[in-house]
Amino acid sequence: MNPRKYFKVYIKFLHTSIASELEYKTNILIDLITSILSLIGSIFLLSIFFQNDGSIAGWKFEQALIIQGIYTILNGITNTWFNPNLTEIVKHIREGTLDFVLLKPIDSQFFISLKKINPSGFLEIMLGFLLLVYCIRINQVDLNLSFLILSLITISCSICILYSLWFFVSTTTIWFVKTWNATEVLRSFLYIGRFPLNSFSLYLRIFFSVFIPIAFITTIPSEVFLGLAQLWKILLEVIVAMVFLITSRKFWLFALKFYTSASS
Amino acid sequence: MISNFNSHKIFTLLKVQYANMLEYRVEIALWAISGIIPFFMLNIWTNNNLNESINISDVMLSRYFLCAFFVRQFSVVWVVFSFEEDSLMGKLSPYLIQPLNPFFRYFAQHVAEQITRLPFALIIAFFFFIFNPESIWIPNLGILFLSTISTFLSFLIQFLIQSIVACLCFWTEKASSIERLLFIPTLFLSGLLAPVASFPKYVKSWVYFTPFPYLIDFPANLLSGNATNVFVGIAIQILWIVFLFPVFRKIWSAGKKKYTAMGS
Numbered sequence: 001m002n003p004r005k006y007f008k009v010y011i012k013f014l015h016t017s018i019a020s021e022l023e024y025k026t027n028i029l030i031d032l033i034t035s036i037l038s039l040i041g042s043i044f045l046l047s048i049f050f051q052n053d054g055s056i057a058g059w060k061f062e063q064a065l066i067i068q069g070i071y072t073i074l075n076g077i078t079n080t081w082f083n084p085n086l087t088e089i090v091k092h093i094r095e096g097t098l099d100f101v102l103l104k105p106i107d108s109q110f111f112i113s114l115k116k117i118n119p120s121g122f123l124e125i126m127l128g129f130l131l132l133v134y135c136i137r138i139n140q141v142d143l144n145l146s147f148l149i150l151s152l153i154t155i156s157c158s159i160c161i162l163y164s165l166w167f168f169v170s171t172t173t174i175w176f177v178k179t180w181n182a183t184e185v186l187r188s189f190l191y192i193g194r195f196p197l198n199s200f201s202l203y204l205r206i207f208f209s210v211f212i213p214i215a216f217i218t219t220i221p222s223e224v225f226l227g228l229a230q231l232w233k234i235l236l237e238v239i240v241a242m243v244f245l246i247t248s249r250k251f252w253l254f255a256l257k258f259y260t261s262a263s264s
Numbered sequence: 265m266i267s268n269f270n271s272h273k274i275f276t277l278l279k280v281q282y283a284n285m286l287e288y289r290v291e292i293a294l295w296a297i298s299g300i301i302p303f304f305m306l307n308i309w310t311n312n313n314l315n316e317s318i319n320i321s322d323v324m325l326s327r328y329f330l331c332a333f334f335v336r337q338f339s340v341v342w343v344v345f346s347f348e349e350d351s352l353m354g355k356l357s358p359y360l361i362q363p364l365n366p367f368f369r370y371f372a373q374h375v376a377e378q379i380t381r382l383p384f385a386l387i388i389a390f391f392f393f394i395f396n397p398e399s400i401w402i403p404n405l406g407i408l409f410l411s412t413i414s415t416f417l418s419f420l421i422q423f424l425i426q427s428i429v430a431c432l433c434f435w436t437e438k439a440s441s442i443e444r445l446l447f448i449p450t451l452f453l454s455g456l457l458a459p460v461a462s463f464p465k466y467v468k469s470w471v472y473f474t475p476f477p478y479l480i481d482f483p484a485n486l487l488s489g490n491a492t493n494v495f496v497g498i499a500i501q502i503l504w505i506v507f508l509f510p511v512f513r514k515i516w517s518a519g520k521k522k523y524t525a526m527g528s
Contacts, residue, residue, distance in 0.1 A: 027441045034445045041452035044467075048458050049308065052317035056308075181294035188298040201311045204304070 009106060010114060017084075017117045031120035039072055039127055042194055057199040064196060066135045066222040070155065071194045072128030074162055074217065078190075080121030082163060085113050086170040087183060093173045096261045109252050113167065132225075141225055154221040154234060157241035161217055162190075164244035167252065174255040186212075193218040216240055277369060281376035292377060296384035299336055302329040303392065305457050318462040324490055325459075326399040330392055331411075331484035332456055337385045338378050339419040339479065343370045344443045347430035352437065356523065367427055367516075374423065403487060410494055411487035417501040418479045422450075424508040425475070431512070434519035449474070455481025461490075475504045 021028070046068060050061040059067075089112055092098040101111050141147065169182050176182075189212050197205055197219040209215040216237045223229035285292065306329040309315050315325050347370065350356045359366040393400050403411070426443060433439040451457065453467075453476035460471060460481040471477055478501050485492040 024438050024441075026436065027438050030441045030445055034441070034448060037445070037448040041448055044452060045457055048462055048464070049312075049314055051462075051464060052314065056312045056314075176290070181291045181298065184298040185294050188301050191301055192304055195308060199308050199312055200304070201307055204307055 006110060013115055014117060018119055021119050028120045032123045035124040035127060042068055057196055059196045062138050063226055065131065066225045067196055067218050068194060069128050069131035069135055070218050070221050072131060073125050074158060076121045076124030076128055077159060078162065079124060080118050082166040084116040084118045086166045088116065089170040090173045098259060099261050109249065139226065150224045150234060151221060154224050154237055157237045158217045158221055160241040161213055161244050164248040167248045171252050171255045174259050190214060213240055273364065277372035278376055281372045282379060285376045285380040292380050293384045296337060296381055296388060299333060300388065302333045302456055305329060320461065323399050324488065326396050327401060327488035328459055328484055328490055330389060331488040332480050334385060335415050335418065335480050335483045336456055337381060338415050339422055341374060341422040341426045343423060344426045344430040344440055346370055348433050348440050351433045371423065403489065407487065411483050414483040414486055414498055414501060417498065417505065418483055421475055421501060421504050421508065422479060424505065424512050428512050428515055431515040431519040434522040449476055450479065453477065454479040455484060478504065
């Protein structure tokens with residue numbers, strides 16, 4: 001592992017994929033409109049839930065907006081990095097081009113996870129940040145150092161968990177080959193992350209904290225914003241993120257043993 | 265004689281596509297699972313007693329969301345993605361030579377997929393009833409027949425809209441981003457995530473002038489036995505089809521002339 005080499009390779013990845021994406025300039029504009037509309041739509045949906053009384057499961061509308069903001073940022077990250085790269089794994093395995101990846105003198109997980117970038121996701125990340133800044137104002141969050149550090153930690157842990165989930169699902173293609181739609185299932189489950197976890201019934205809450213830890217992804221960072229998160233929850237999130245990262249790495253190396261090339 | 269010949273063609277196409285779709289059973293099952301978002305929404309509604317404000321009982325609301333799930337399952341359209349790939353890869357060329365509009369092929373694909381999907385949707389409904397035994401009901405035959413028709417009409421409207429978008433591939437190459445843009449209002453305004461009855465007044469006043477409520481809200485209300493005007497609804501669905509079909513014809517004949525067989 002030579003970090004400088006990987007850094008240099010990553011700059012090259014960025015260069016090539018941004019150049020190829022800029023071929024479709026109108027697409028980027030359409031994607032911008034799409035992400036704005038999508039944010040308006042989800043706030044609209046949220047306002048329907050809150051139209052009669054001021055709170056749902058202890059969350060006020062302004063507080064629930066924080067979850068929306070964090071979700072938007074994470075969704076932007078998914079669209080920028082995870083989605084374009086990890087759906088590509090399916091293609092690599094189907095067409096047998098994973099051979100070329102494995103032959104390169106570079107870590108295969110690194111190559112496969114960071115090769116491509118979709119710049120239109122940046123806009124969504126920015127929209128999410130704007131919403132969060134607005135939320136910080138209307139909720140009068142006090143911006144001290146410990147808040148900044150804790151929110152940074154929890155959001156980075158969320159990104160790690162999200163990445164591991166995507167990577168985990170994509171890795172299963174090595175056995176099943178045709179699982180385009182498995183990522184679709186994950187996507188629809190992640191949709192739940194737009195709402196506070198305790199607005200669901202107990203069974204779903206358990207399901208979404210144990211099997212697919214969506215609870216950790218958006219709810220805990222939002223609680224940090226509101227100053228409600230207990231320390232044990234934050235620690236738990238860090239541990240969960242570590243476990244997910246390490247397991248997904250191990251799972252990838254394990255799955256590679258079963259890789260039998262195709263059509264070559 | 266000609267109509268006999270045509271029905272033979274359509275029957276053969278359907279048979280071939282059904283066999284093709286059966287190959288992808290697992291994918292289709294996963295796809296069916298990815299459509300369960302309405303159930304999560306239902307969970308938020310009932311768990312927080314939000315339905316009191318819109319005067320729909322728990323049972324009726326759960327029936328509504330189950331029906332919304334069903335209508336969505338049988339009106340999913342993805343023609344733009346298939347068409348974009350075929351057009352970019354030059355696979356469209358052999359189809360264009362055949363004495364059959366290529367969209368018939370896609371149409372048969374969709375119908376065959378719906379037939380394959382039926383058992384999975386029924387299994388999911390079965391589990392839904394296990395968890396919500398109080399919402400079991402049997403719609404009478406007339407209602408079942410009418411709602412099947414209106415679901416099919418909803419599928420036709422979406423198929424026509426997407427085919428029009430797909431034809432834009434002839435000009436922009438990547439039409440799927442336009443489809444993703446159109447999907448946002450479909451998602452939020454069609455009644456998949458919240459019944460249109462619950463929308464605030466300022467949205468309700470104009471939303472019925474768009475096709476969206478007729479895609480899911482109307483057929484789902486019809487099937488679940490919620491209040492709706494059957495004949496007006498179906499008439500408006502037919503009006504949209506009558507309006508969209510000539511648009512599609514026009515854009516298809518204009519686009520065909522622009523087609524340059526790439527990659528072949």
